[in-house]
Amino acid sequence: MNVTYFSLNFPELTQTFVYNEMRGLKNLAVDVNVVALRRPASNVSSLPENYGFSNRIQYVQADKRRLHRIAALIRGGIRLLARGDIRTLWRLATIRDSDIRLPISQKLRIAASLQGSNSLSDVIHCHFGPAGRVVAHLKKLGLINVPMTTVFHGYDITQYTDGRPEIYRELFEQADLLLPISDLWRRRLIDLGAPPEKITTIRLGIDCNAFNYKLRTIPAGQRMRFITIGRMTEKKGHRFAIQAFSQLVSRRPDLDLSLDIVGDGPLFGDMQSLAEASGHSNRIQFHGGLPHQEIKRLLDEAHIFVLPSVTAADGDMEGIPVSIMEAMAMGLPVISTRHSGIPELVSREESGLLVPESDTEALSSAMEQLVTNPTLIQTMGLQGRRIVEEQFNEEKQTRELLLSFKRITEHVGSHRLLDQLASAVQK
Template identity: 40%
Template sequence: MSETFVLDQIAGCLEHGMEVGVVCNETTFGKEHNIDDRRWQALPGKVVCWWGSLGRYRPLLRKWSGRLWDKLSTALDLVNAHKLRKADVIVAHFGTNGLRVARVIKRGRISAPLVTIFHGNDVGGPMHDNTLGRYKTVFEEGVLQLPVNAFFSSALIDVGAPPAKVVVHHMGVRPGEIEYRWRSWERDTLSFISVCRLTEKKGIEYALRALAALPRRDWIYSVIGGGELLEELKRLAADLGIADRVTFLGPRPHAEVKQRLRDAHVFVLPSVGARDGDLEGIPVALMEAMAAGLTVVSTYHSGIPELIEDQKTGFLAPERDVAALTGKLSWIAENPKLCEPIALAARKKIEADFNADMLNERFAQMATQLCKMRSPV
């Protein structure tokens, strides 16, 4: 529930006259940082924990049960299957949740058509371990797989997902709610910003190293978000001698994030494949920055090139290539006038291809068709 793309999709379904129930592992995760977000305020009714009072012990049970985890998890999912029975369509965000629902369907406890949306680590991790075929039950019992990029689509088809059941469905943002505002840095201190969880795949280490090598010295860098690498990244900034120009703000309320984006010039997210296989889908944070008029810099990683075309709608460097990333940032620093048409093209790209209003309409049409497939248990 901390993911804005989940909240946006729920909002879109509600706007199209659907009744939405929300079942998840954690019922409040992320809310403390999004309490001012109207999407939280508009959530329909009570958010239900799938395992009820046992939900809080799920991490402990997973650790304790070891190799028996799949059996224990499935048994508890079956006990709580009644929470899904009234649905006309079940939408599982992340392949792992799709697999849980598919196993319940296979055992005849529920009969609603299952749509599984694949986002990132649910594909990247199994690709890394050569276990992507674990989703065989999802492919068999689910009616539709919706990977968020073409890279994931090809990976799922390669391990047995029927091509007719696989449709790329991007996540998106609402351009109408994001003011486009170009700000030149020609006579101003150049302001870089990143908004993300501080995990390996976000590549903030490489942003710091590239900025430390930047010839232009009148810049500042704000990093919004928390995560396990926060203290390590603070130490790296100090070791690189740039701690006085880098501010780690931690998680911030949604309204403050929007304001800080409006005040910045360049959005940096040099994503990488993590050592455990974790991958991006297509980061929504990049979409928000592009819609807002920032110049965006990222990497040739996963589905990101489907969003950003180098030197046309933003800038891309190879993963973990500090010299190449420094080169992109240096060019941007010296060419604000040439970056303005790139930022405008980025906004148009979002309006045309990553517009949540249009994507939600398409999703609602899919759901309406699929609900006709529901059969009684």
């Protein structure tokens, strides 16, 4: 099978789950290619290159040279005329999408890249709704005739759709498969008007073999270490982690505690100031953004993982954080919130503790409950590893994704055959 990923920006540093999925498909003998509109100016991931995809990426940027745009239009028009596709030419001239705002010459070039010169792609696969909208628009125009799928993660089904309930109308019409990463997002897609028969929940997963499980023991006299990992944005809830930790230190001066904060982003300075103002900055260490191996080292040294995610003021929400999966895979109990798809990962009272969003007192109490109960830390850590192995395993999830690809290609292929037979009978 040949799968072409379409992305607006590639490869972004924060989308490790996409690159791991690509690697998983490659390991299953899938031919993977990437078409993207642009390369990020900063925060570029090296994983696609490390995984051997550097020569599989094609960028189709808008050409600012007028003569080149005209030439692309002429070439595209000739190809359509050569196959007698007058309907697509008419659609190109008449259909507009004010939100997508791509010049016709670029649409033609994107379509040619997505399908390959000989229509080699079996499936066009998009991560995030905005990328799926572009492919759906091209499909509606008739520029591509390939099954397409779209994965929905978080902001693309919350913040992105706020005040725009019809934003995905074209995508819902044209997509062959809609893949939310949680059951909560499945219900949200249905609320937005997506056909239920097109929706399949597909979990993100991690490579369990890359994360060594460790039974968390706390020898006498050793400091108990909390850790939180995430980009410094509002929805990650760093503010509440710092405040709850500070409350716990003030309440229990007899406990030797520390908090490691890993991540960079727009709120980094604000969070440092908050830690300073708490009076316990000597117990809180900011590491900034770190390579993955360094993050795994810190996870290995920690005892409890904390991520008090919240709904941001602009409506942005989590999907199911990969950082929680990685922590659970390494045997860390989790303290988080009843937010988005997190309860579908963190089994309450079994692999972790969940508290209401933005509830600093409840968060601090949960931190104290675990830090004073070493046995609970161990049993929750063991249960967390089991959950990840069974339900959020990258290899299992990639196989499920590949089966979904095969089902839609077979379905589309059978419909094309029936259409061809009907046309032959009519003639």
